[in-house]
Amino acid sequence: MTQQQGALMGFVHxxxxxxxxxxxxxxxxxxxxAYAAVGLGVQGEVPAGIVGYGGWLAALIVAAHIVVRIVAPYADPVLLPVVAALNGLGLAVIHRLDLAYENIPDKQHDFAQQQLTWMSLGVVLFILTLIVLRDHRTLQRFTYTAGLGAILLLLLPLLPGLGTTVNGARIWISLGPFSFQPxxxxxVLLVVAFAGYLVVHRDALALAGRRLLFIDLPRGRDLGPILAMWLVSLGVLVxxxxxxxxxxFFGLFLVMLYVATERPGWLLVGSLLFAAGAFLGYLQFSHVRTRVDIWLDPMRYFDDTPGSGQLVESMFGMGWGGLVGRGFGGGQPxxxxxxxxxxxxxxxxxELxxxxxxAVxxxxGIIVERALRAALVCRDGFGKLLAVGLGSVFALQVFVVIGGVTRLIPLTGLTTPFLSYGGSSxxxxxxxxxxxxxxxxxxxxPVPALDGDDADVETTQVIKL
Known part of the structure; x- marks a missing residue:
């Protein structure tokens, strides 16, 4: 190994x-x-419990950092801070809404305290995942088990006595005083199942069939997986x-399928299936038709009373906030x-x-970029697809949520990752x-060092990665 290669390797790792x-x-x-700013803006003073709140938040973040330092010392240094910032901002905004709800009898709730509890559980599972899972490639052994588990979890809310309907969607299960969205x-299990399946079958799925307008379409015999996922997505909708x-779910599979095969034909087939499913849903299901109608004419469902038009109230609020916002306590969220x-x-x-x-x-965008960066430098195909899938979960969810709130696309009802109230998410x-x-x-x-000239070759390959 030359001195220059050693220096480069030290920088990379x-x-x-x-x-x-x-x-x-x-x-x-x-x-x-942000938590202190909420207290100053709404109540005119710093919240009395800010020391305990800040101490607990710091303890959670420091604990996560220490575990990463010990069991994953070469992990990406940006992901955890970005997630901590989003989660902290979300807690502050939820606390702001708790204070606003104090004057509304039927809305009084301590959402922020519950969200902090869920964050604590999330950090505990974060730590356990890093400690227990020392090599992500272990998950490939559970490809079909993860797929079966995902299907069973999706079926749980449909069981009588277990599933509950909230706001028209039957996606929750109730266990005593607790509710959970499986x-x-x-x-997460679907990403593991998709990555494990595609890394094995991507060569067959990448074979070209008929050519249409400079795009090689997939072979008809290979359409089974995407049709199956399309039917699963329709089942969730119905x-x-x-x-x-x-x-x-359908968008996630389509993205991972395209990344695995590098065939634009799959995007064309997936887009046609999506368009057919959307049109069928609009014709057959009233809740889909209502979402589209609200998207096209939101003022039709607004009568100038608080809560009468969810989308209109949000648009009025953001319009009132302007470029720099009203400040915490200055708006009416x-x-x-x-x-x-x-x-x-x-x-x-x-308010911001x-x-x-x-900024949010x-x-x-940074989370998605770091996930794709991990996929690029990962040395195994399963890890590449797994990182792409996990990053796509955030990308698709944020696009769908913010797109619905800003009236770019119809509303869908997903939560905003790390910001929105919701323990399951x-x-x-x-x-x-x-x-x-x-x-x-x-x-x-770093790759384990080899003896002789082979070490120089291996080191050079790592540096190029």
């Missing part, structure tokens, strides 16, 4: 845990600072009335129905303005981040 700790301090400042866990999850969950972006746009919304979108997303960190740690970890 720096652990960067100190940089992560510095970024985590900034993320903690965002979360605690679809959030199913999306039986659970969950438009958001239906779009997420409580007028937006479900502002703490589905429409938290509307609340952020009203377009600037705040753009950029943070999500928050816990599942923390596990996704742990998996991404495990993949990046494996990808950036």
């Amino acid at each position: 720096r652990r960067r845990r100190g940089a992560e700790l510095f970024l985590l301090v900034l993320a903690l400042a965002v979360g605690v600072g 679809g959030e866990v199913a999306k 039986f659970q009335r969950d438009l958001g999850s239906s779009l997420l 409580q007028r937006i129905p479900y502002a703490e969950s589905d429409f938290i972006i509307g609340a952020i746009g009203e 303005g377009l600037t705040g919304v753009i 979108v950029l943070l999500y 928050l816990v599942a997303n923390w596990v996704i981040v742990a998996l991404l960190l495990r993949i990046s740690d494996q990808a950036r970890r």
